[in-house]
Amino acid sequence: xxxxxxxxxYVPSQSHWPIVGAVALFLIAVGAGNYVSDMNSEDxxxxxxxxxxxxxxxxxxxxxxFSDVITESLAGKYSHQMDNSFKQGMSWFIFSEVMxxxxxxxxxxxxxxxxxxxxxxxxxxxxxxxxxxxxxxxAWPLLKTxxxxxxxxxxxxxxPLINTVLLLTSSITAHFAHTSLIKNNRSQxxxxxxxxxxxxxxxxxxxxxxxxxxxxxxxRLYLTSGVYGNSFYLLTGFHxxxxxxxxxxxxxxxxRVLKGHFTAENHFAFKAASWYWHFVDVVWVMLFVFVxxx
Amino acid sequence: MTTDTLENTEHHxxxxxxxxxxxxxxxxxxxxxxxxxxxxFSFIMLLIGGALAMVIRAELFQPGLQIxxxxxxxxxxxxxxxxxxxxxxxxxxxxxxxxxxxxxxGAPDMALPRMNNWSFWILPFxxxxxxxxxxMESGAPNFGxxxxxxxxTTYSNGSTAxxxxxxxxxxxxxxxxxxxxxxxxxxxxxxxxxxxxxxxFVWTFFITxxxxxxxxxxxxxxxxxxLTDTYFGTSFFDAAGGGDPVMxxxxxxxxxxxxxxxxxLPAFGIVSTIIPAFARKKLFGxxxxxxxxxxxxxxxxxxxxHHMFTTGMPLFGxxxxxxxxxxxxxxxxxxxxxxxxxxxxxSLSFEIPMLFSIAFVILFTIGGFSGLxxxxxxxxxxxxxxxxxxxxxxxxxxxxxxxxxxxxxxxxLPKWTGHMYNQSLAHWHFWCSVISVNLLFFPxxxxxxxxxxxxxxxxALQFADFxxxxxxxxxxxxxxxxxxxxxxxxxxxxGEKAADKPWDxxxxxxxxxxxxxxxxxxxxxxxxxxx
Numbered sequence: 001x002x003x004x005x006x007x008x009x010y011v012p013s014q015s016h017w018p019i020v021g022a023v024a025l026f027l028i029a030v031g032a033g034n035y036v037s038d039m040n041s042e043d044x045x046x047x048x049x050x051x052x053x054x055x056x057x058x059x060x061x062x063x064x065x066f067s068d069v070i071t072e073s074l075a076g077k078y079s080h081q082m083d084n085s086f087k088q089g090m091s092w093f094i095f096s097e098v099m100x101x102x103x104x105x106x107x108x109x110x111x112x113x114x115x116x117x118x119x120x121x122x123x124x125x126x127x128x129x130x131x132x133x134x135x136x137x138x139a140w141p142l143l144k145t146x147x148x149x150x151x152x153x154x155x156x157x158x159x160p161l162i163n164t165v166l167l168l169t170s171s172i173t174a175h176f177a178h179t180s181l182i183k184n185n186r187s188q189x190x191x192x193x194x195x196x197x198x199x200x201x202x203x204x205x206x207x208x209x210x211x212x213x214x215x216x217x218x219x220r221l222y223l224t225s226g227v228y229g230n231s232f233y234l235l236t237g238f239h240x241x242x243x244x245x246x247x248x249x250x251x252x253x254x255x256r257v258l259k260g261h262f263t264a265e266n267h268f269a270f271k272a273a274s275w276y277w278h279f280v281d282v283v284w285v286m287l288f289v290f291v292x293x294x
Numbered sequence: 295m296t297t298d299t300l301e302n303t304e305h306h307x308x309x310x311x312x313x314x315x316x317x318x319x320x321x322x323x324x325x326x327x328x329x330x331x332x333x334x335f336s337f338i339m340l341l342i343g344g345a346l347a348m349v350i351r352a353e354l355f356q357p358g359l360q361i362x363x364x365x366x367x368x369x370x371x372x373x374x375x376x377x378x379x380x381x382x383x384x385x386x387x388x389x390x391x392x393x394x395x396x397x398x399x400g401a402p403d404m405a406l407p408r409m410n411n412w413s414f415w416i417l418p419f420x421x422x423x424x425x426x427x428x429x430m431e432s433g434a435p436n437f438g439x440x441x442x443x444x445x446x447t448t449y450s451n452g453s454t455a456x457x458x459x460x461x462x463x464x465x466x467x468x469x470x471x472x473x474x475x476x477x478x479x480x481x482x483x484x485x486x487x488x489x490x491x492x493x494x495f496v497w498t499f500f501i502t503x504x505x506x507x508x509x510x511x512x513x514x515x516x517x518x519x520x521l522t523d524t525y526f527g528t529s530f531f532d533a534a535g536g537g538d539p540v541m542x543x544x545x546x547x548x549x550x551x552x553x554x555x556x557x558x559l560p561a562f563g564i565v566s567t568i569i570p571a572f573a574r575k576k577l578f579g580x581x582x583x584x585x586x587x588x589x590x591x592x593x594x595x596x597x598x599x600h601h602m603f604t605t606g607m608p609l610f611g612x613x614x615x616x617x618x619x620x621x622x623x624x625x626x627x628x629x630x631x632x633x634x635x636x637x638x639x640x641s642l643s644f645e646i647p648m649l650f651s652i653a654f655v656i657l658f659t660i661g662g663f664s665g666l667x668x669x670x671x672x673x674x675x676x677x678x679x680x681x682x683x684x685x686x687x688x689x690x691x692x693x694x695x696x697x698x699x700x701x702x703x704x705x706x707l708p709k710w711t712g713h714m715y716n717q718s719l720a721h722w723h724f725w726c727s728v729i730s731v732n733l734l735f736f737p738x739x740x741x742x743x744x745x746x747x748x749x750x751x752x753x754a755l756q757f758a759d760f761x762x763x764x765x766x767x768x769x770x771x772x773x774x775x776x777x778x779x780x781x782x783x784x785x786x787x788x789g790e791k792a793a794d795k796p797w798d799x800x801x802x803x804x805x806x807x808x809x810x811x812x813x814x815x816x817x818x819x820x821x822x823x824x825x
Contacts, residue, residue: 008817008818009482011407011817012408014313014317014318014321014323017408018321018415019411021416022412022416023419025419025463025466026420026422026463028459028463029419029423029459030456039525081481081482085406085477088405088476088477088480089406089473089474092472092477092507097511098511099509099510099511099512100512100514102512103511103514103545107530110538110541111536111538111541114538115536115537118538119533119538123608124608133533142536145529145535145536146534147534147535149535223526223527224527224528224535226529226536227529227536228536230522230530234519234522
């Protein structure tokens with residue numbers, strides 16, 4: 001075999017971070033399991049503390065693991081091929097997140113197209129409906145459930161519209177931050193990245209406001225308010241969690257930029273955070289259409 | 295594809311010192327170590343899940359309630375299913391993938407070695423949580439491995455939250471494992487190893503990894519809805535709040551049907567590797583195998599409701615899912631035909647891997663045919679939830695997936711350990727397994743056709759004779775696996791020294807390195823020659 005020149009692929013030596021991460025996930029699962037099981041009991045149990053310990057350990061693990069990766073990267077151990085591995089890994093991770101949301105959007109679609117109309121007697125269900133839920137009329141948003149729970153619908157104007165504008169703008173500013181990085185304009189990079197983070201935080205603030213409004217006496221839109229409330233809070237809630245995660249990623253990127261990390265050619269972590277940010281943005285657009293408007 | 299035999303085996307060992315002791319296994323980033331961990335873990339899970347099945351079969355040995363309470367019986371069937379699916383079969387294939395894929399494509403390791411270790415070490419914890427629920431006041435999950443609502447919501451016992459979070463972290467493990475495989479295959483192939491030159495096992499696991507990435511998040515979603523329904527007062531699966539218990543089944547089987555192909559596609563890959571080696575011929579129809587695998591994977595997304603024919607779906611749904619399901623017989627038929635055509639006029643020899651592969655082809659086909667019967671909506675109305683279904687999926691999962699795992703283990707054991715396995719013990723393992731497994735599962739067809747429902751601890755008297763033989767077959771099959779354990783342990787400890795390429799007809803890069811395979815292989819990519 002002729003020896004051609006290949007960049008060698010960096011295979012790290014032993015690392016203790018994975019096992020720390022596995023223990024952390026174990027604590028999270030056990031803690032959450034205990035917490036949820038004992039939620040309604042009187043003493044409340046100790047699950048919450050285990051859960052918090054698990055989350056703390058996961059954060060410690062992420063910090064330590066990523067520090068190792070950053071150190072290796074700055075030491076020039078990574079080849080172009082390694083960069084590709086990271087990029088492809090991140091894209092497929094985002095794809096798996098898309099499928100996670102797809103499960104909830106699928107549920108929403110099924111509820112709206114099949115479940116609620118069938119309960120109202122559509123298809124071949126007229127007699128079942130007449131016997132089981134004679135007073136129920138199918139409608140979406142489902143403001144009165146078959147068992148009589150009543151609620152009100154969240155409009156798309158007002159806070160949701162403001163939030164849409166905020167998030168769409170932040171996607172654009174994130175893109176500007178990226179182009180500034182490629183042009184090696186560090187001060188512009190800091191400004192655009194900072195604006196993106198502020199827009200993200202503003203979004204989360206308004207999301208909390210919206211929830212408070214939903215839970216007010218005036219609206220009485222609770223997590224338990226039938227499938228409209230269920231799907232509303234689970235979809236927006238999981239999206240909110242992803243925005244929070246994306247925001248944390250961007251904040252970490254901001255501090256890394258301040259420390260002088262990233263070059264115009266080599267900035268995988270920044271790219272990954274910005275892809276993730278665009279992803280939560282797209283999910284929001286879908287949410288805005290299917291949860292709020294239609 | 296043929297390759298140069300390379301001398302690139304020795305001069306990479308200085309890469310890292312090989313660590314020893316428990317730290318080697320806890321902190322490892324080596325794909326071979328992690329593959330070994332996966333394989334041992336899955337074998338332990340197989341024994342635990344098998345022990346649960348032994349208790350089930352002991353209870354069913356004769357009519358009446360003898361050994362366990364009905365509720366505990368339900369916990370046994372549930373946990374047996376969950377352990378075997380998520381703990382035994384899936385990790386075993388991931389173990390093969392870890393060991394073999396980097397060697398088969400000429401990569402130095404998996405693309406993301408640390409994440410690889412994390413994927414593995416989540417599993418013992420997840421299954422620890424699941425099994426520990428046996429010792430909780432409420433007992434283990436008792437709603438069947440498919441955890442249908444409202445059994446898993448309104449009527450579930452106190453351990454449901456632990457079940458849900460165990461499934462969550464298990465899913466994280468599978469997704470990370472799948473990402474790693476995809477990135478490794480897309481990015482780390484040796485120069486010249488084009489996609490259509492990849493060994494078929496690599497192809498099948500590549501496609502499996504896509505299935506995993508697409509459906510494990512959906513499983514996470516559905517268990518999350520189950521959690522909020524049970525503990526947080528939502529009503530996704532409750533008609534009183536506007537939901538529908540059947541929606542649970544839709545989302546679950548949208549995950550569940552690709553999941554069953556996750557458990558069989560790698561088996562196709564292993565068998566497609568072994569049959570050409572012992573027929574001393576090229577695999578017949580390589581590219582049609584690739585396309586068939588891909589079509590099976592694509593079709594798996596549009597057939598899920600054939601598990602739900604009796605839920606009262608609209609007629610259009612029944613027909614759509616029936617036809618789509620029957621369509622899967624086409625690419626599967628292509629595969630079976632190709633295996634047979636590979637053996638046709640080959641210089642066959644019947645070493646243990648080949649014996650298991652041939653048993654796979656025949657017995658998996660039986661499972662496929664019963665699947666075709668179940669795909670027919672009107673017929674399924676009668677078979678649904680009977681022992682016929684149990685017979686069907688045990689034929690595809692035990693004589694299918696598990697037999698391919700045995701075949702693959704015997705095929706690559708010399709490469710892993712550097713020793714040949716004990717031939718006569720291995721023969722005992724094969725013949726005991728293949729006879730007892732048919733005694734175990736074949737009468738289940740008759741039981742099901744006669745109307746015996748699945749998941750019951752007691753049954754009507756007319757089912758007694760068949761159940762007795764099924765139980766005897768079950769105990770025999772369970773005990774036969776201890777022979778396998780003995781073979782593997784003996785092979786690790788010693789035995790006849792294996793050549794670098796112990797099978798004269800074997801193809802592939804893994805046979806160009808020493809036996810046992812050095813700790814690091816292909817730090818420099820090997821050259822891939824055209825044929």
